[in-house]
Amino acid sequence: MNSSRICLALAALGFATACNKPPPPPPDGAMTIQVTVGASGYTPARVTAKAGEKVRLVFTRKTDEGCGQQLVVPSLEVRKDLPLDTPVPVDLTMPAKGEVAFTCGMAMYEGAVVVQ
Numbered sequence: 001m002n003s004s005r006i007c008l009a010l011a012a013l014g015f016a017t018a019c020n021k022p023p024p025p026p027p028d029g030a031m032t033i034q035v036t037v038g039a040s041g042y043t044p045a046r047v048t049a050k051a052g053e054k055v056r057l058v059f060t061r062k063t064d065e066g067c068g069q070q071l072v073v074p075s076l077e078v079r080k081d082l083p084l085d086t087p088v089p090v091d092l093t094m095p096a097k098g099e100v101a102f103t104c105g106m107a108m109y110e111g112a113v114v115v116q
């Protein structure tokens, strides 16, 4: 049984499910940045945002090659699985200075949102 059929079965039984649910809308005023996860890392790997700005990063893994299956944002204590071809949002607020780094599960791929 594939996951969408499990979702339908659970929905039929009255369980609320997160299956195929679109992500919640980004926080008010958030800038959305799309990041693609490929065989050699993130594209773009470095993006900029303003201090204090709300940012939604949307990660989409496009390949099973490499090791982008997990996403880690150490400063947010975020660790998420990235299913293939499925956009996964991460919302954050930029610090006053510096950057918010993100990596793969083993910290081989590196990227960051850098305060302008």
Ligand SMILES: [Cu+2]
Pocket: 067, 068, 104, 105, 106, 107, 108, 109
């Ligand atoms: Cu890795």
